[in-house]
Amino acid sequence: MRDDEKHSVNRPSTADGRSQPPASVSSAIAMIDDGNALEEKGQTAAAMALYDAAVEADPRCARAHLNRGNILLEGAFFEDARKSYQLAADCDPQYAAAHFNLGNLSYRLGEFDLALKSYEKAVRIKPDFVDAFVAMANAYDGLGRTAEAVKSYRRALAIHPAYAEVHFNLGMIAMAQGFYDEAVENLRRAVAIKPDFGQAHRTMGIALSRLERLDAAEASHRRALDIEPKSEGILYELAMILLARGKPSEALPLLLPELERGPTWTTKTAFASCAARTGFLVDDARIRVVLKTAITEPWGIPYQLCRSALSLVMLDRRTARCVNLANASWPARLPQATLFDADGLAAVETDSLLHAILEAAPASTIEFERFLSCARHALLEIASSTKGDESPDLQPLRFYAALSQQCFVNEYIFDCDDAETLAAAACRSKLQSLLDAHKAAPPLLVLAVAAYFPLSTLRNASRLVEIDRPALLDAVLRQQVQEPVVEKSLRAGIKRLTPITGGVSEEVRSQYEQNPYPRWVKQPAPEQALPLNAELRRTLPFAQFAPMQDDSAPVGLVAGCGTGSHSIFTAQRFRGVRILAIDLSLSSICYAKRKTQELGVSNIEYAQADILNLGDLPGTFDLIESVGVLHHLADPFAGWRTLLSRLRPGGFMHLGFYSELARKHIAKARADIIERGYSGNPDDIRRFRRDIAALSPTLEQGLSQFPDYFSTSECRDLLFHVQEHRLTLRQIQSFLDEIGLHFLGFELNLSTLHQYRIRFNDDPAGTNLRNWELFEADHPDTFAGMYRFWMQKPMQESRPSG
Secondary structure, eight states: OOOOSOOSOOOOOSOSSSOOOOHHHHHHHHHHHHHHHHHHTTOHHHHHHHHHHHHHHOTTOHHHHHHHHHHHHHTTOHHHHHHHHHHHHHHOTTOHHHHHHHHHHHHHTTOHHHHHHHHHHHHHHOTTOHHHHHHHHHHHHHTTOHHHHHHHHHHHHHHOTTOHHHHHHHHHHHHHTTOHHHHHHHHHHHHHHOTTOHHHHHHHHHHHHHTTOHHHHHHHHHHHHHHSTTOHHHHHHHHHHHHHTTOHHHHHHHHHHHHHHOOOHHHHHHHHHHHTTOOOOSOOHHHHHHHHHHHHTTSSOHHHHHHHHHHHHTTSHHHHHHHHHHHHHTTSOOOHHHHOOHHHHHHHHHOHHHHHHHHHSOOOOHHHHHHHHHHHHHHHHHHHSTTTTSOGGGOOHHHHHHHHHHHHHTTSOSOOOHHHHHHHHHHHHHHHHHHHTTOOOOHHHHHHHHTTSOGGGSTTTTHHHHSOOOGGGHHHHIIIIIHHHHHHHHGGGOEEOSOOOSTHHHHHHHHHHHSOSOOOOOOOOOSSOBOHHHHHHHHSTTOOOOOOSOOSSOEEEEESOTTSHHHHHHHHHBTTOEEEEEESOHHHHHHHHHHHHHTTOOSEEEEEOOGGGGGGSOSOEEEEEEESOGGGSSSHHHHHHHHHHTEEEEEEEEEEEOBTTTTHHHHHHHHHHHHHTOOSSHHHHHHHHHHHHHHOHHHHHHHTTSGGGGSHHHHHHHHSOSOOOOBOHHHHHHHHHHHTOEEEEEOOOHHHHHHHHHHTTTOTTOOOHHHHHHHHHHSTTTTSSOEEEEEEOOSSOOOOOO
């Protein structure tokens, strides 16, 4: 923020040694003095009346005209204020304050050239008018004449070296030019003069962050927060610094008061980012409440919050006892009475954070999966007995309803032996008989069947919605009965843009028809969409790219949209964007379209198409995204070339590829799967997971670091995919060189980027892939998810010579 406020150099004495004023002039001066006193008390109307009277008493009284102008300006009567200031200057051409305030009025209206002329008159009259030099610098800065702005600020400092705001403004200019060391030097001077200058401490923290001096940046932001404790911006920036420093848990208690007072997008995002990387060691009731809200609304991606939330759930000794019992007895299933005592049942029934996790995303730890598998068996035991409809104190419906939703979300990944399978089938038959007979079903029976089979596979499943039931079953029935009907109804309306190529494309299509990927429930939406150029600058602050000339209505392609989480996020991320989202699988597209309608997103068109056949489509796109898709083609680079043919010159591309180095556990598991002859059906996926738990705990531990391991469709995509390529950074660099794309940078967490920039401080944009190759060799899990990176197509495509 520049020091551009109207300064109070507006009431200079007119008694400067000239001849004694006549009575009318003396009367005007007295009225002005009285008006000043009233204005200081906030009695503006009364003050204005006195200034008007002063003008009537002495029409040539410059002070009266100037003071009238000040009040008019405060009331936003700009033209009237201008007339009053001009009258003041006409009455006394040597009245520096009149020219200065005229300049302030012009500056406020964005008339920077006019403002400069007025300020120049003021400093000619009064060469030591420091505020006029500052204001002149602000006007130069507004015109983009940075060098002249700096010169004017320095003239102000020559007059008044201890002017903290001027040092601050010089720091801001240095920041804008990328001279962060110079910015820090100027900002240090500002806070040395004015220790409670919160904005200067904050800006210095930002500059220090850019210099990767995060310890000093943290100290600056903490000081800024002490001065401005309610500043959401400072709070967010401090949280991000703590996150980058590997201290996310320290940010959470700082954020809690603001979140409890009234959460905003800024504080919610900061909390979700830090909570996702925190393993909790102390059970904090306030954190529990906020984290539950973060998952249910949601503030972040639920699966990213899952492990942290489970670490907090495990701090309840009653729940921990149940989990530990289940794991100690594994793979045996404990009877319900042994697994849960009264305290254990009460804990899981009343833990709303646990319920939120189970409803939103697969529970992604081995120990908790085993506990939930045992809890499901306990539910089956109750439903199979004659006690299935006994009193509510024996029936923790809230927990079991959430558990049934969990089983549907993870697509029944939990291990299940033959005896359990037979018991579940018997319950299903019992429920089917009740439906066929138009009879009500015990709630626990419905939940038990829903925990082993999708309710939509039952005949007359819609009758479950029609009969009386506890409200706790509503979410289960909506998810397992009503939503599949909606998806089926959407199928006929999906148009096909291209034929589906045989071979690998057809095999991939078949896989995703059987297992749409991923079966997501919730995802956060940005507070507001940004224009494409601004969003790329936010995502890649150090990247060098040519902005899109008109980014008001970009056209985007999401190639391989799956179940829609990516296409919806892209549609919500870029202001004015229109998205074409394509996929091979109709089942996936129908899921995506249902979720799109559910969220009220209207700027996406879905269609079935094969990436390899997109080259025949007319038109090009400003933005193409294909994350986690091309490595499933027979030839990833052929798909990349096809997409590139549809990208307009100057357009942006966002891709994601598997890393050979990061997926070493995956490669080993895939080799074992082929050697042992497992197929990709749900039974074999469960059998494989059971076998490696018994035969290779180390491999299981490695695979369990991937959240995809904890649901059937995602585990199939992770380990059993019909086609997978893993790339190296060297291959990516070679292809980029060949096709002439400009690499803009990776999307990575702040901590990783900080570590990289410390090691390669000559590459702040993080675009040197040879450096990244060295970094990945030392940190093999850096790209455990994928290489996710942005590129720009040159405006002029290179042509082969000759």
